Amino acid sequence: MSTFTNSYKAPAASFPENVHLDTAEADYDYNFMFEPKTLQSDRVVLRPFLPSRDAQHLLSGIQANPELVEYVGCGVWQTLNEVCVWAEQARRHPGELRYSVYSAPLDRLDAPVEDYVFAGTMSMIESSYDNMMSEIGWIFILTPFQASLSALPPGLALSLTIQRTHVLSNACGLLMHRILDSVEQGGLGLRRCQWKANSLNKKSGAAAERLGFVHEGIIKAWIVVPEGKPSAHVGRPGRLEKCGQRDTWMAGITWYDWEDKTRAHVDQLMARRK
Template sequence: MTVYKNTYKAPSVPSVPRDVHLHTPPEEYDFNFCFEVKELRSDRLELRPFVPSLHAQVLADGIAKCDPGMTKWLPRGLNEVGDVCEWAEVTIRSQPSACAWAIYTSPPGSETPVDPKDYVFAGTISMINSDVGMMLSELGWILILEPFQRSHVLTHAAGLILHRILDMPEEGGLGLRRAQWFATSLNEKSKAAALRLGFHLDGLLRSHRVLGKGREGVRPGRKGDYLEDQMTRDSWLASISWDQWEGGAREHIDKLMARKK
C-alpha cells in the first residue's frame, strides 16, 4: 500500500485570559481589521468601534438586565464580562475579517433631540466574514438591548453598516459588491428583520453548521460521528448586491432611517 505523507495538525483553540484587553487603553487597542476602522453616524445614532476597556462591562451589564432568551441564537454566551472579552478577542479581533461596533443612541423615551455626548449604550453590531478579494461582508453579532427593541436602533445601526459596505468610497463606503445576512432557520425575528431592511432571500443551506454544545438546532448530530452530541443548524441566507443597492435598496433603507419612530 502506498503511504502518502501528511503532516497536517489541527490548529489549537486559542486560549486567552478572561480579561484580555479589558485594561488596554483605547488608543493602544489594535482592531486588526482588513478595512479601515471608523465611527459611523446617523442623525439619531452612533456606531463606535468596540473596545473592550470601554464597552465590555456595559455590554455584560446590559445583557444581565435582559431576558435570557435574547441571546438564544448567538453562537456563544455573553453572560459575564469575561465572556465578552473572550468573544471580542477570539471571534472578532483575531479574525481580520471581523470588526464590532458599540451602538449608542438617545436614552429610551427621549422625545427631543439628544446631544451625541449624552447617548447611551444600546447594543452591538459587527461586520464579519469580510473578504477584500471577493468584495463582500456580512452583518453579524447584532444584539439590541431590550429597552431599544422595536425602535429606530436596529434600522439605523444596520443601515449605517449597509452604507459602509455598499456605498462607493467617494460616498464614505467601501464600494463592496455584496452585503449578506445569515441566520439560523429557526430565528424568525432575524429573518423578518433582514427582509424588512431590504435583503433578498438567496436560499436555505441545509446542515450548514455544527452548533456548540447545548445550542438548539434543527436536527441532532449524526449518530456515530465525532460531534454527535452537537446539533445541526440550517442557515437562512439573504443578501443585497451592489446592483440591488443602486436599484432601490439604498433608497429603501434611507426611507426607513428617515422615519421618526
C-alpha cells in the first residue's frame, strides 16, 4: 500500500487587537495587486478604506442598521476590533481592496469635496491579474447622511438605503469604470467585472441589472453561510450541518459589452439629477 506525506494544517489567522486602527495613511500598506486609487465623480468620492479614518463610521452605521449585513458573511459588529479584523482580512488578500464611500450631503449636492460625509463602503474582490477580472462586493450604503456620522446624536438610526440613490449608481459606476475602462482612459483594462449575490437577495440582483450587469445564472450550493443567515438549502448532515447553503446569483459585464453599450448606460445613470 502506498503512503503519502501530507503536512497540511489549516492556517490559524492571528490579528492584533484593533489592528491598524492607529496606522496613519502614509504608513498603511494596502497590499493590492493593482494600484490603489481615489476615485471621484461630481457626487461621490471613493477612498481606499483606512481604519483610522473610517472604522468608527462603519461600526456606527452597521450597529444602527443590522439589515445591512443580513445577506453577508458576518454578523452585526459590536466592537471596533471586529471592523478592523474585517478590513485586515481583505488587506491580507492581494485580490481585495476595501473602499469607503463619501458623498455630498443629500441636502447639499453641490457641496465641495471637503464637506463630503461618510456614506458607506464597497470593495473590489475576487480580483485576478492573470484572468483580468474583478468583482464589486461588500456593499454597505447608509442613508440619510445629511451630516457626518460623528456629528449625529448618539443612537440616531440610519435607515437602509434604497438602491436608487445617486450614491449607489455613482459609487458602483466609479468602480466599473476603474475595472473596465482601458488603461488609456485611466482604468485597469480588465476583461470582466462581476457581481454575485445570495439568490434570496432580490434587491441586490435588481440593483446589478439596473447598472447594466447581465444575469448569467444561479450557482447551486456555492457558499456555506453562518448559522442563522438566509440560505436556499439546509446544511448537509455532518460537519457544519447547522450552517445553511447559499445559492449564488451571478452576473457580469464583459469588456466588449462595456465598450459597446454599458459604459454609456452607466454614465447616464451617474449623470442623473432626479
